[in-house]
Amino acid sequence: MATTASGIYEHFLGLLGPGDGGAHRPGPRAGAEAWRGSARARYGEWSDAAGHTHPAFLTRDEWVRNQIDLARCLDGLLSEDDVVIVAVPYELSFVGAEVERAIELVGAAVIGVGTSDTICPLPRVLDLMGQYGATVLVCSATVAARLAALAVARGQRPADSAVRLVVTTGEASSAERRERVAALWGADASELYGTASTPTVAVPCAAGALHLCDHRLRAAVRTPGADGPAAFRGELLLAFGTADTPDTPDTPDAPNGANGAAEPTGQFVELGPADGGCGCGARSPVLAPLGRVAELVGSASGPVSAVDVERIVFGFPEFAPYFAAELRPGGFTVTCAVPDGAAAAADEVLRQAVEAEVRRGLGIDVDVRIVEAKDWEAVTS
DSSP: OOSOHHHHHHHHHTTSOSSSSSSSSOOTTSOHHHHTTOTTEEEEEEEOTTSOEEEEEEEHHHHHHHHHHHHHHHTTTOOTTOEEEEOSOOTTOSHHHHHHHHHHHHTOEEEEOOSOTTTSOHHHHHHHHHHHTOOEEEEOHHHHHHHHHHHHHTTOOGGGSSOOEEEEOSSOOOHHHHHHHHHHTTOEEEEOBOOSSOSOSEEEOTTSOEEEOTTTEEEEEEOTTOSSBOSSEEEEEEEESOTTSOOOOOOTTSOTTGGGOOEEEEEEEEEOOSSSOSTTOOOSOEEEEEEEGGGOBOOTTSOBOHHHHHHHHTTSTTOEEEEEEEEETTEEEEEEEEOTTOGGGGOHHHHHHHHHHHHHHHOSEEEEEEEEGGGHHHHHO
């Protein structure tokens, strides 16, 4: 690494203004009026369940703190010899710029391709990977799987490429699916997690789990649609500060996220206790993203996400790492894939077994469609 992790802190903390790290400032989703005149704010947008866009803001100080946490994480994953393909959103989003800057701090090379099929479609991305010997992919699990399928269609073996690490972000996915995606590339798997208004919420440990950045964030979960806390699974609530920051009730005059008040994120997660139970020994809470609250299905045992269904699907060894779920009343319509030429694509017994396991394990309805990997793009586009 070009600069030690402690050096990153020294350099960037020197840029920060005096104060408490964001615990007493307008929340990221505060209105434009609260931020007007601030030359240090970074602008992004997020979409609600109805598809309406809303502004999100970060001060320079909070922007830098997010980068510091991400850079310290990537310092353990990357080296100066790595060439990193970054295929994540850039337009009106924090994630692309933040990931690139953190990678540059580590000293690795960056090829920022974004997610626009017009500017840099996947065939061009694959060309760049081969031309410059990309060693790391930062993208969603879906994009990593599509790139692997494209390589196979060209007569290449993804596992013969230089890629050694696939870092997924921007899409909730199961650990089982991420491992299968990485296996296509003969690579290791890792994951990053942030929300539309807080780009670095949790970072991976050596054991592969996502840990909350609890030195600057407090988190809790609540059952969607309810006021009370949830035990383990629920909508993620975030507030700036640490476990020692006093709680300040949210009021109409205090924007969400301000003054230590919890901000609903619209994201459904599993949030473990800060008990050091992770294999890495860290005491910070372990977080597992499960998707958007707006995309949940109710059941007798609580809300169910597409990631819950995905976990069951990839409990079957027959499936390639492709998964799509469409929300419908009472359940999901799921499309998954098997390797090309596999007889399981037409196996009615396999389809019925998956549906039965989802209904038994999750208590929701599901319709499963199985296709061959080569047909994935045509079927799901």
